[in-house]
Amino acid sequence: xxxxxxxxxxxxxxxxxxxxxxxxxxxAGAWDLEGCQLVIDxxxxxxxxxxxxxxxxxxxxxxxxxxxxxxxxxxxTGLASHLARAFARHAGDVRSRGSGKSGRIEMECPGQEVxxxxxxxVAEDGSIEARFRIGLPAAGRRVLAAEASxxxxxxxPRLVEQSLLFGAYESDCLRLVVETNEDADALRALLDGxxxxxxxxxxxxxxxxxxxxxxxxxxxSVVPFASPPxxxxxxxxxxxxxxxxxxxxxGVTVITGGGYxxxxxxxxxxxxxxxxxxxxxxxxxxxxxxHAVKVRAEDGRSVIGVDISLFIGQLPLGGTTEAFSTANAxxxxxxxxxxxxxxxxxxxxxxxxxxxxxxxxxIRDRRMQALVPKAVEPITPFVDRVRQLHAxxxxxxxxxxxxxxxxxxxxxxxxxxxDYRALDVTEEAQAVVAAFPTGxxxxxxxxxxALPHRxxxxxxxDPRHGRREVHVKVHGTRRVRLGTTDLDxxxxxxxxxxxxxxxxxxxxxxxRQLMDGERSVPEVLDGVMEAVGQHGLDVLDARxxxxxxxxxxHELAAALNRLRSLVxxxxxx
Ligand code: ADP
Ligand code: MG
Numbered sequence: 020x021x022x023x024x025x026x027x028x029x030x031x032x033x034x035x036x037x038x039x040x041x042x043x044x045x046x047a048g049a050w051d052l053e054g055c056q057l058v059i060d061x062x063x064x065x066x067x068x069x070x071x072x073x074x075x076x077x078x079x080x081x082x083x084x085x086x087x088x089x090x091x092x093x094x095x096t097g098l099a100s101h102l103a104r105a106f107a108r109h110a111g112d113v114r115s116r117g118s119g120k121s122g123r124i125e126m127e128c129p130g131q132e133v134x135x136x137x138x139x140x141v142a143e144d145g146s147i148e149a150r151f152r153i154g155l156p157a158a159g160r161r162v163l164a165a166e167a168s169x170x171x172x173x174x175x176p177r178l179v180e181q182s183l184l185f186g187a188y189e190s191d192c193l194r195l196v197v198e199t200n201e202d203a204d205a206l207r208a209l210l211d212g213x214x215x216x217x218x219x220x221x222x223x224x225x226x227x228x229x230x231x232x233x234x235x236x237x238x239x240s241v242v243p244f245a246s247p248p249x250x251x252x253x254x255x256x257x258x259x260x261x262x263x264x265x266x267x268x269x270g271v272t273v274i275t276g277g278g279y280x281x282x283x284x285x286x287x288x289x290x291x292x293x294x295x296x297x298x299x300x301x302x303x304x305x306x307x308x309x310h311a312v313k314v315r316a317e318d319g320r321s322v323i324g325v326d327i328s329l330f331i332g333q334l335p336l337g338g339t340t341e342a343f344s345t346a347n348a349x350x351x352x353x354x355x356x357x358x359x360x361x362x363x364x365x366x367x368x369x370x371x372x373x374x375x376x377x378x379x380x381x382i383r384d385r386r387m388q389a390l391v392p393k394a395v396e397p398i399t400p401f402v403d404r405v406r407q408l409h410a411x412x413x414x415x416x417x418x419x420x421x422x423x424x425x426x427x428x429x430x431x432x433x434x435x436x437x438d439y440r441a442l443d444v445t446e447e448a449q450a451v452v453a454a455f456p457t458g459x460x461x462x463x464x465x466x467x468x469a470l471p472h473r474x475x476x477x478x479x480x481d482p483r484h485g486r487r488e489v490h491v492k493v494h495g496t497r498r499v500r501l502g503t504t505d506l507d508x509x510x511x512x513x514x515x516x517x518x519x520x521x522x523x524x525x526x527x528x529x530x531r532q533l534m535d536g537e538r539s540v541p542e543v544l545d546g547v548m549e550a551v552g553q554h555g556l557d558v559l560d561a562r563x564x565x566x567x568x569x570x571x572x573h574e575l576a577a578a579l580n581r582l583r584s585l586v587x588x589x590x591x592x
Pocket of ligand 2: 282283284374
């Protein structure tokens with residue numbers, strides 16, 4: 020129900036001018052502004068609280084967005100993300116006076132990755148719904164009507180005009196946005212048929228501006244990516260046409276080379292390649308299988324009921340590791356758990372960087388085998404399992420290894436980074452392996468058994484806090500408060516935005532209703548992903564919030580596995 024037009028809204032504001040802040044409640048509802056509809060969903064309680072939640076709806080006739088830009092799927096996702104970024108930027112320029120958060124207009128701004136998100140939605144008919152927050156202006160704790168009027172009646176339609184209408188952009192720019200996103204999805208869909216795990220286009224810019232700035236490095240020192248000739252693959256994309264680049268084959272790939280020569284930078288690009296990137300990012304045509312998962316050591320984390328016996332056998336004092344739990348994992352047990360958890364969630368590839376691994380998990384050389392007999396070493400190093408994981412679980416692996424030649428022996432492909440240039444050194448590596456035998460003994464039988472099923476219990480998740488049924492608070496990209504418990508997602512490197520973290524936290528709450536003690540962890544993940552796939556992110560929060568972004572089942576699994584309150588029963592394999 021529409022409550023009135025812009026004049027009537029201004030009138031109402033006039034009427035409550037100078038009254039206590041709570042009088043703003045009267046503006047809740049839908050208003051017809053010039054060319055768009057403003058819906059005020061929730062009015063903040065006071066000027067210092069989280070700003071009020073609002074939406075604008077703009078019909079297709081007004082946005083003028085042509086059908087080629089709004090096609091469902093890749094195109095509209097790319098477009099919506101671009102519009103959200105523009106809206107957020109223009110909103111940041113709005114200045115206002117008043118106390119507390121008066122006059123702030125805030126939209127969740129997408130980062131370099133292009134994700135489906137809830138801040139801006141574009142429908143096939145070109146209509147748009149944008150969701151954001153407005154700090155309703157106050158003088159002290161009193162309604163500041165003139166200022167509120169200016170924001171709602173003038174600024175909001177101006178923001179719409181600046182960022183949500185076709186006419187606000189060069190049409191070439193929007194074409195690039197939607198075509199880039201479509202090409203990235205098409206490229207990822209080609210990987211399987213080509214037997215590839217990832218593709219890195221020639222000319223890509225992989226290094227980032229800094230450790231805290233994910234935009235591309237832009238100075239004279241950048242060496243654009245170029246594929247080694249033997250690994251070069253040509254692909255045909257719907258918009259860009261023929262593109263050449265390095266195909267990372269399935270199987271075991273080692274990225275090696277000297278320190279500071281660009282190894283981790285390449286791996287990080289592969290990690291992020293599970294998502295699409297915006298035009299100008301440099302990684303638009305770096306794509307990785309959607310189910311590739313970065314794993315690392317994370318000492319101190321909790322592990323609940325995970326079968327790590329593949330990697331770690333009998334512990335000191337007789338502890339078994341077939342359903343291993345600890346509130347304080349070591350480097351090696353945390354890395355073992357991360358790998359098994361990733362496989363359980365359906366990872367098709369593991370991405371590993373020696374910078375973030377536990378050395379004793381990765382290697383055990385001939386001399387250590389001689390000094391510390393297998394009988395008293397519970398760890399079976401990853402080097403002895405990596406090929407078996409591929410054979411028995413179909414899990415490929417890309418490893419950054421500069422320090423241990425033992426891995427050359429188990430690699431199908433060896434890429435060396437030298438001065439930021441990629442070289443295919445597979446043949447040289449094989450020659451080195453033949454010339455310098457390590458004398459290592461392979462210490463394990465050749466097969467990997469199936470994993471047992473873990474059945475999580477609903478009581479693992481309790482989002483209540485005081486009188487609130489669901490209390491979720493996100494601090495930065497990787498810290499979550501769920502009910503009265505803290506969840507540390509610091510080590511989950513493929514989480515890329517706060518909006519994603521927030522969605523993950525709500526997804527855990529949603530997962531609770533599926534955790535009936537009968538469903539296994541992968542079945543619970545299936546259930547949540549299906550619900551989001553079918554009903555969109557709003558299934559996680561019915562209040563029309565604009566601060567959620569799409570996530571993968573793997574990050575949801577990782578979040579679940581790091582809940583210190585997780586309770587599982589382990590069923591036979
Ligand atoms: P490694 O893992 O081999 O030690 P890194 O990947 O961490 O090396 O890279 C070292 C430094 O070089 C980083 O500061 C990174 O931003 C920069 N760098 C990486 N690749 C390139 C490139 N292609 N061009 C320019 N600088 C790069
Ligand atoms: Mg490194």
